[in-house]
Amino acid sequence: MRLLTGQYGSAARVIAFSCLYLLPQTAHADTTLHEDHNHHRLLHLLDQSDPHQALKLNQRNYEPHFAGLDRGIIGRAPQDANTLANNVPQPTDIDQDDIQFWIFPQSIFQGPFGQPFEPPLPLNLSATTPTCLEKDLISLAQNQTRNQTDPANTRNIYLTLSTCDQPLSTAADQTNGPPQLELYVSWTTTNQQPDKGRSDKDLEMEEGYGNLMLRGVTSDIWIGVRAPTASGFDGGYNYELAVSIDAPYATYFEGDTTSILDTQITSLDTDMNSSILGTGDITSDVSNFDTWMSMQPPPFRVYVNNQADSALLGLTKSICGLRKHAQVNESEKSMVRIGGQPSQHFYVGHLKQNTTYDAILTLEHPSGNSTIGGGGSVWRATQFTTKADNNCKIIYNLSFCSDVAYAVPSSPDSTADMIYLNRTYDEHVREAYQNFDKSLQQIPCDTTPSAQYSLARNCSDCANAYKAWLCAVSIPRCADNSSPKEKKHLVPRNDTTSRNKEIVVDKIKPGPYKEMLPCKDLCYHLMQNCPAALGFACPLEGRGLDDSYGHFKKGDQEWFCNWPGGPKLWNGAEPRVIGWGMMALVLAAAVYVS
Helix, strand or coil: CEECCCCCCCCCCCCCCCCCCCCCCCEEECCCCCCCCCCCCCCCCCCCCCCCCCCCCCCCCCCCCECCECHHHHCCCCCCEEECCECCCEEEEECCCEEEEEEECHHHHCCCCCECCCCCCCCCCCCCCCCHHHHHHHHHHHHCCCCCCCCHHHCEEEEEEEEEECCEECCCCCCCCCCCCEEEEECCCCCCCCECCECCEEEECECCEEEEEEECCCCCEEEEEEECCCCCEECCEEEEEEEECCCCCCEEECCCCCCHHHCCEEEEEECCCCEEEEECCCCCCHHHHHHHHCCCCCCEEEEEEECCCHHHCCCCCCHHHHHHHCCECCCEEEEEEECCEEEEEEEECCCCCCCEEEEEEEECCCCCCCECCCCCEEECCEEEECCCCCCEEEECCCCCCCCCCEEEECCCCCCCCHHHHHHHHHHHHHHHHHHHHHHHCCCCCCCCHHHCCCCCCCHHHHHHHHHHHHHHHHCCEEECCCCCCCCCCEEEECCCCCCCHHHHHHHHCCCCEEEECEEHHHHHHHHHHCCHHHCEECCECCEEHHHHCECCCCCCCCCCCECCCCHHHCCCCCCCCCCHHHHHHHHHCCEECC
16 A cells, blocks of 8 residues: 655646636727817927837828728818728827827728638637636637627727837836826817817726727717826837727736636746746637647747836836837747646746746737737736746756646756756656556456446546656755745755655755645545555645645645646545545555655
């Protein structure tokens, strides 16, 4: 009989098995008319020597032209207003304390709908149990055709404003960005230059992004974009304004903040100079697994920025702001199967020691401008901090322990690179697995259902459960030795207390580190899935379980135990603990595995 004890640790793969799905942030407006005060502004002429390739909205002779539309179809724009087309963003410079005007003519928003982006994402729009990330992607796909059957006089109008550039702080220790741009809307013909205090609807920007939906508007729409005075900041703004009769041109997803499990992207782990980030499960539809896995390049992108850097303050929800100002916009991307389901990993290197970063997931469509939703999508930022000590190093993409993606003990004085660490740990586990494989072959797996050891489990389930457990207990997850003592779930290790000494102590030779213990559900899952003839059993609460395993609860904001593949494999259900009488028999014949 084997008692599954000992200090074991493994990778925690964060997968959202339950989530709160929030639609993209959208402000709704009806067409209630506001009083028109008929206040007209004189615009300051822009410097015509400005090198930016943006529209000079104050030039009196500007006449926009769109293919297939003459001036009679577009309609006559008011002085100082420029015409917007459906799903065509306009990048524009604006000085502080200035306002610029736009018009979206009725003739355009009652015209033809836009074109969907290509290629379409492989999604099952009627999925019954979609993942958190999949729900967001389904909403984007549904946006492609949501308005296609609406009559011309009842269409929704979507206004999207993104800040791409903003004034720079004159203070070295600035902790807040400049004030946000302002947007004002009018559908009153006598108010064609809406501004603060005289508009039918206002848009409140947040972190460089704002989205406003108008319902049932049947007249031309006039828009004013105002740049406020930014005290303590130099320079002007650059923004991208887009209007659509189809769907928001750019989208922001907030997601849920109640648990580390309910995130669309998370930091799986860090070492001193790098981080491994991962999305949640992309899809629950088995028929689309292979299609997602074969997508090249992988569809998602991640931007990473030092929180101490002020350039991105106030821009974390804007794709064009991220493109211009994020410190890291390239990473090593790969599609992986964690627990069998598609996910995307990002390995980000060249980071600073003991530094906190924001990581922001985006989906940017290759078809881009003029397509429905061509401005892409941004998800809520997640934070991570690189390690302070140099005794841990990230490994991932192992051939056998494929769910492992975290930091392991490593020597700060050796030249061991990731390839060496991957091979050393992975080959050791593969060899250890062979003994179990021989034992499993003695179980009648290929027999009639009535003769099998379980009607609910089979030998493949047992093999997968044992492999997950073995990888966890054989490849310890490494944390800083300088981690606070209050973090009781981290166990100090050295040459005399490290387990798996044949590999960790004799070959890797790390300095002092702390280990995050594996989750107890790994042990429970093994008991549930394997035949009793193999003799697996878990220690009891208060009788060795807490010395060998950690515990994670749904709702925790950080990992308190290590879990390869994430808790989605067991849907958060804690198995029934073996009874005291049976456990007494198990203890009498227990074999401790270390």
